Amino acid sequence: MKKSKYSELQVFGILKEQEQGKSVIEICRNHGITQGTFYRWKSKYSGMESSDIQKMRELESENSKLKKLYAERCLEIEALKDVLSKKLVKPSGLREIVNFIRHTYNLSERKSCLAIGISRRSYRYKSKKNDDELIFVLTQISEEHPGYGFWKLYHKIRNLGYGWNHKRVHRVYVALKMSIRRRIRKRLPSRIKENIQIPLRSDECWSMDFMSDSLYDGRRFRILNIADDYNRELLSMEVDTSITSARVVRVLDQLKQQGRKPQRIRVDNGPEFISKTLQLWAQENKVHIQYIQPGKPTQNSLIERLNKSCRDELLNMYVFKNLQDAEEKANQWWIEYNYNRPHEALGNISPKEYKYKMKQSII
Template sequence: MRRSRFTEEQIIGVLREQEAGTPTAEVCRKHGISGATFYKWKAKFGGMEVSEARRLKTLEDENTRLKRMLAEAMLDNAALKDLLGKKMVAPAVKREAVAHLMTGHGMSERRACRVVGADRTSVRYEATRGSDLELRERLKALAELRRRFGYRRLHVLLRREGHVVNRKRVERIYREEKLSVRRRGGRKRAIGTRRPADLPLLPNQRWSLDFVSDQLTDGRRFRILTVVDDCTRECLALVADTSLSGLRVARELDSLVQARGKPVGIVSDNGTELTSNAILSWADQAGVGWHYIAPGKPQQNGFVESFNGRLRDELLNEVLFRSLPHARAVLEAWRRDYNEERPHSRLGWMTPKAYAGAFCGHTGQHTAQENGSVCRPLVNHNNKGSDQPRTLVMAG
C-alpha cells in the first residue's frame, strides 16, 4: 500500500481551512489534491483532533499487524496438517519437512524452520561421510552366512578380518540393511526365588548334560546328547542317534574322559537315561560327583540350557537333515565352529577354545583336582549333605 505524503496533522489542517470558509476547490488547488481525496479525508478525519487522528492511525496499524499474524498462523496450521503422522525427531526427517513446506506452501527457509522447530544450520548441513560400500557388502555377506548372529557378534568378526570400525557404525549399517534377527517366541517359565549357583573356576571342574530332539526330512525323530564345560563354555560332544540309553551315555562319557580328563562333577536333569543304574554305576566307579537339579527347575542347569538354545536357533532351525550320518557330520562341523570360531559374549567375545587356552598349565588331560585349585568338588559322595549316597547305585 502506497504511503500518503500527508501526515495526520497536515490532513486535519487542510480540513480546518475548508471549515474556516475557504472554498473546497481552492483548498484542493492549493494543496494539489483532488476533490475525491478531500472528501475521503473529511469522511475519515472530520471533527477529529490531532491526538484522536494519531490514535486512529495506531489502531489501524495494530489491526493490520494482527490480521497479518492471523493469516500467517492459519497458513502454518494448514502446512502442519500435511505433516501429521510424521514423527519429526531425527534431523533428516526435519530436513524433508522443511523442503516440503518450502516447495508445497511457498514458505521461506527461515519460516519453515520455525514451523517445524528445526535449526537452520542442521537443515543446510551436507554430510561428508565417506563411502562404506565395502563394509556394507561384507556385513551383508557375514549376516547371510551367520543368519542368527546379531550385530555385536558380526562386529567382532569384522574386527577379526581387519576392518577398523566401531560398534555403533556396524549397528547403523545393520539396521539400515534390515538385517535384524527375528526373535522366536519362547515358552513361559516359572517365576520364583532363585539361588545363584556357584560358578566353576577351572576347566573340567563341572560338566553339564542334556538332550535335544529333532527330526529328519523323512519324519524320523532323533535325539542329541549335548555335553558342555561350564567354565570354558566348550561344547565337548554332540552325540546324535535315534535312541540314547544310559549305557550309551556312559560309553560316550568314557570316551570324553579318555580324551579330555575326568571332571570333578556333572550336572543333569532327572531324565530316565540319566537316573538309570548304568549312569549311577559309572559315576561311582569313575569317582565323579553327579548332581541332579530340582524337578521343574531347568534354570539350575542354565549353562547347557543356554547352549541348547543357541544350538536350536543357529543350527537345528536352519538345516534340514537328510539322514542320521548327515546330521552327525553337520553337528560335528558346527561344534568345531562353535568352539574355535564363534565369539562368546560371556567370555569377552573370545572363542571357547581361546578362553580355555588362557588357563596357565591347562591341557586337555588335566582336571581341576590335578591343578590343586579346587579342593572340594561340586558333589561328591564323601561330602556332607550329598543328595546322591552310594546306596542309590542299586536303586531301581
C-alpha cells in the first residue's frame, strides 16, 4: 500500500484550517490534495485531538504485533497437527520431526524444539558410535553370501567370534539397506478350463498374446498379437519397447473404430490382461474376457500357433537394427500373413481369402 506523504499530525493541522474559516477548495489547492482525500481525512480524524492521534498510532502498532504473534501461533499449531500422526518414541525421531518443521514451516530452532518438547542440546546431539568394523564385516559376508537374510548374517557374525548383539547388527543392517526383497506371487482366482471351439462367424472370439525379442543393440521389445479365431486373421500387430494395459485398450478401441468388436477375447493371466483397465473396457463394451488356467498355454493354442509362425518366419529370420526396422518388417509380415500366406487349417488359403470364400458360400 502506498504511504501518504502527510503524517497524522500534518493531516490534523490541515483539518484545523477549515475550522479557522478557510474553504475546502482553497485548502485542497494549497496542499495539493483532492476534495475526496480531504473528506476522507475528515471522516477519519473528525473530533480527535493530537493526543488521540498518538494513542491511535500506538494501538495500530500493538495491533500489528498481535497479528504477527497470532500468525506465528497458527503456524505452530499447523505444524503440530501435521506431526500428531507420527509415533514419537526415540530422540532420533524427535530430531526428524524438528527438521521437518524447520524446513516446511520456516520456524526457528528454538520454537521448533519448544513445540515438540525436546531440548536444543538433545536436538544437536551427534552419536559417537563407531560401526566401521561392523560395517566392514557385514558387507564382506553379504558379498560372499548375497542370498543370506538378516538372521543368517547375524549368526554368521557370532560364529566368527564377534560379540555385537542383534539390535546393533540390525541397526547397521537397516542403515545399509541390505534387506532382501521378498517376491510374493500374486494370487490368481481359479480359472475354469474351457475347450477351444472354432467360431462359426467372424468377430465371435479373438485371442491375444505377447511376444518378445531383442534388437541388434540388445534392447528388448514386445509384440502384441490380436487374432480372430474364425479365420486366423491377424487383426493387429503392435510393436514397441513397452506395451501397457492402457496401450492394449487403445489398440482395441482402434479396431472398434474400424468396425471390429468381439463377443469374447481369450487371454492368459499376464499383468496387462488382468488389469482393471482392460476389465473396465470389457465391461463398458460388453465383451467377455476368457482367461485360461495359469501355466496352461495350450488352452490358448490358436494364438500360440500364430506366435510360432511369427517366431520362425519373422523374428528368427532378421536382425533388427532399431525399433523402426522391427515395425517395418513386422508390418510386411502382417500383410503377407493375412493376404498371401497359405494356412493348412484353412485349406492352404490365406485368412482373407478364406473369409471371402465363406461369405460367398453363404450368399
